[in-house]
Amino acid sequence: MSIIYNNTQKTITLHTRHTSYQMKIGNLDYLFHLYYGPSICDADMSYQIKQYDRGFSGNPYESRNARTFSLDAQPQEFSTQQQGDFRTTSIEVVNSDGSYSFNGKTVSFQVKKGKYQLDTLPCVFANDNDTADTLEVILSDAVSNVQVVLLYSVFEEADIITRAVKVINSGEESIHLRKIMSVCLDFLNGKSFDLVSLPGRYGQERQVERQPMTHHIHSIGSVRGSSSHQQNPFAILCDRNATEDYGKCYGFSLMYSGNFLAEAELDQYDQLRFVMGINPKQFYYEVKPQEVFEGPEVIMAFSEHGFTGLSHLYHDFYRSNLCRSKFVKDVKRPVLINSWEAAFMAFDDVKLVEIAKAAKKMGVELLVMDDGWFGKRDDDNSSLGDWYVNENKIRCGLHRLVEQINDLGMKFGIWFEPEMVSEDSDLYRAHPEWTMQIPGRHAVRSRNQMALDMSRKDVQDYLIEKINAILDDANIFYVKWDINRSLADIWSNNLPAEKQGEVYHRYILGLYRVMDGIIKTHPDILFEGCSGGGGRYDPAMLHYYPQYWVSDNNHPIDRLKLHYGTSFVYPISTMGAHISDSGKFVPLQTKAVVAMCGTFGYELDATLLSAKEQDLCREQSERFRKYYSLIFEGDYYRLTNPFEMGNLTAWQHVSKDRTESLLSVVVTNLTCNGPQEYVMAKGLDPDGMYRVNDGDEVYSGAALMHAGIPIEREVSEYTAFQFYLRKVDGIED
Numbered sequence: 001m002s003i004i005y006n007n008t009q010k011t012i013t014l015h016t017r018h019t020s021y022q023m024k025i026g027n028l029d030y031l032f033h034l035y036y037g038p039s040i041c042d043a044d045m046s047y048q049i050k051q052y053d054r055g056f057s058g059n060p061y062e063s064r065n066a067r068t069f070s071l072d073a074q075p076q077e078f079s080t081q082q083q084g085d086f087r088t089t090s091i092e093v094v095n096s097d098g099s100y101s102f103n104g105k106t107v108s109f110q111v112k113k114g115k116y117q118l119d120t121l122p123c124v125f126a127n128d129n130d131t132a133d134t135l136e137v138i139l140s141d142a143v144s145n146v147q148v149v150l151l152y153s154v155f156e157e158a159d160i161i162t163r164a165v166k167v168i169n170s171g172e173e174s175i176h177l178r179k180i181m182s183v184c185l186d187f188l189n190g191k192s193f194d195l196v197s198l199p200g201r202y203g204q205e206r207q208v209e210r211q212p213m214t215h216h217i218h219s220i221g222s223v224r225g226s227s228s229h230q231q232n233p234f235a236i237l238c239d240r241n242a243t244e245d246y247g248k249c250y251g252f253s254l255m256y257s258g259n260f261l262a263e264a265e266l267d268q269y270d271q272l273r274f275v276m277g278i279n280p281k282q283f284y285y286e287v288k289p290q291e292v293f294e295g296p297e298v299i300m301a302f303s304e305h306g307f308t309g310l311s312h313l314y315h316d317f318y319r320s321n322l323c324r325s326k327f328v329k330d331v332k333r334p335v336l337i338n339s340w341e342a343a344f345m346a347f348d349d350v351k352l353v354e355i356a357k358a359a360k361k362m363g364v365e366l367l368v369m370d371d372g373w374f375g376k377r378d379d380d381n382s383s384l385g386d387w388y389v390n391e392n393k394i395r396c397g398l399h400r401l402v403e404q405i406n407d408l409g410m411k412f413g414i415w416f417e418p419e420m421v422s423e424d425s426d427l428y429r430a431h432p433e434w435t436m437q438i439p440g441r442h443a444v445r446s447r448n449q450m451a452l453d454m455s456r457k458d459v460q461d462y463l464i465e466k467i468n469a470i471l472d473d474a475n476i477f478y479v480k481w482d483i484n485r486s487l488a489d490i491w492s493n494n495l496p497a498e499k500q501g502e503v504y505h506r507y508i509l510g511l512y513r514v515m516d517g518i519i520k521t522h523p524d525i526l527f528e529g530c531s532g533g534g535g536r537y538d539p540a541m542l543h544y545y546p547q548y549w550v551s552d553n554n555h556p557i558d559r560l561k562l563h564y565g566t567s568f569v570y571p572i573s574t575m576g577a578h579i580s581d582s583g584k585f586v587p588l589q590t591k592a593v594v595a596m597c598g599t600f601g602y603e604l605d606a607t608l609l610s611a612k613e614q615d616l617c618r619e620q621s622e623r624f625r626k627y628y629s630l631i632f633e634g635d636y637y638r639l640t641n642p643f644e645m646g647n648l649t650a651w652q653h654v655s656k657d658r659t660e661s662l663l664s665v666v667v668t669n670l671t672c673n674g675p676q677e678y679v680m681a682k683g684l685d686p687d688g689m690y691r692v693n694d695g696d697e698v699y700s701g702a703a704l705m706h707a708g709i710p711i712e713r714e715v716s717e718y719t720a721f722q723f724y725l726r727k728v729d730g731i732e733d
């Protein structure tokens, strides 16, 4: 059992293969946090806690005249509210008498086999061969009768601990939540931590930033109604000297697609509190008597082996415990071509078939019809919501178009933006009350579209029925699910004034219900998520879709940074990557090398390529299929940091058994008469011998890792190299 209670010490310890996490039912039954880090076996970490009389840090009333115990200085599993702890809170509840107070004491706990699930929100799951145990601790406020249930699941082999929270109102009147954090982690010595986050913007998602902890609250979050391009619900707390390969790193990844908040506060005593959960902005959620409110799950990982160690933990876990789609493990995903950058909205059925025919010659297996096929959509000012074929464009009808593509031996995919509606649409004309719009005010314009009120059950049912009907009508293999604006005008026609503070969260709950209703009904369809590129790239979305469009920015040199940042937490197999016309001076071959760090596909007008280019693309598609398992299932290494000034960007995939590896390099900066550059491989067997690109060169793993591969310098701009390393171990073919 990975969860151990020690009755004498009153400690509960969670053990994974390499880590331990300890808490203690301490003074006055408050739940103390004692430790998270490398394994400590059965050590009692209570000795770490020192209590002093601290001026201006109040003491609980029950402490009587003893002044040494203060919640203001005490590491806790879930901090209280208005009990003398002035750091950022885990909960802000307004009780039925109007008081803002939660004084949670441990009343019980239980350990269960298996992984907990939440009723309203997506969670990771345990596979049959996983050892997963769950701890449930109940903290109760004796005055308000509000209970907080802390949920922990321990994935022993995977070195992962998940946390979630439930609030139960056992009182007799409604309470309101203003803040509820899913995780609270207090580190005793926090001043040498750095916070790493993934900020960005449209077209430049998940760039990497690192900041040292100073004495204030460092917060990252989104208030855009979605997890957003601008921040990602992921954070790392690491040693100040942590690098790719060395140093302690704690990861926090939130399974939530809406407004989120993560706060890291270095307090007056150099302790660090980290909280993460739903963003409190415009959040005021009623919990009626006997009702339960669930907060989203946080997936925590710890590695002593720097960022790479941490990324590997997340990649492995997310590949096997996050998404149930058969395209994660059992069925290979096809090489696709998408119509967006090929034709934007200027296409018809004939053009699509022409693109498919040309793409077929390039080894492409799936044609995706992107935006522009429905209603009367010729530009982005109309028709969202009218999910029926535009017969002026698809004159033969959807069914026949799909047949024509299938007749070429190719599969067919389609684009939707289910959550959105255009003012100029039949849907809006029929149901203006289904959009989010503040009464008496004009809606904020953004790509000239409005958001449907996903909190409404009638809207959810409509979408489930409408989209399922289209997916049932034709032989559709793939769906791209897009959302192309940040939410504003947060207001639901369907809720009374006092419940408008619930709309942001109810939107997300509604979205998950719609996704469940469509995706579970169509388990054979490959879904790809998208939000103007990677604006909602989060674990909750990856619970539904095995892949997500990284960015609308297809420029291969920008993509090096995009892939680098995204890879800190998300597996390569989730990263949608295409070759397009973007990057005029970048060779087609380099574009392919970059797109192979992802799902690989094309997004260009294939009919305009020369026969020679089509042949080159066919060879690229074949190469991608050859390396598919290595790329999708192998360990990924960031060999250089594209944010640092260097002449090369390099990365590497290594099979789990270290018998194969693909090392990719792009020359990003040509220097006149520059030095000879070497790229150091990682993750190989130092004692193994590796044949390079199936040629005559054979080098030891140790040589390739410690002395590196020399990179040819007399090349043209943006040249890329791929080194396929195959272990020969002295046995020649």
Ligand code: GLA
Pocket: 340, 370, 371, 415, 482, 484, 530, 531, 532, 533, 549, 551, 552
């Ligand atoms: C978003 C997506 C693009 C494309 C367009 C269509 O921007 O990210 O890939 O689907 O929408 O409008």
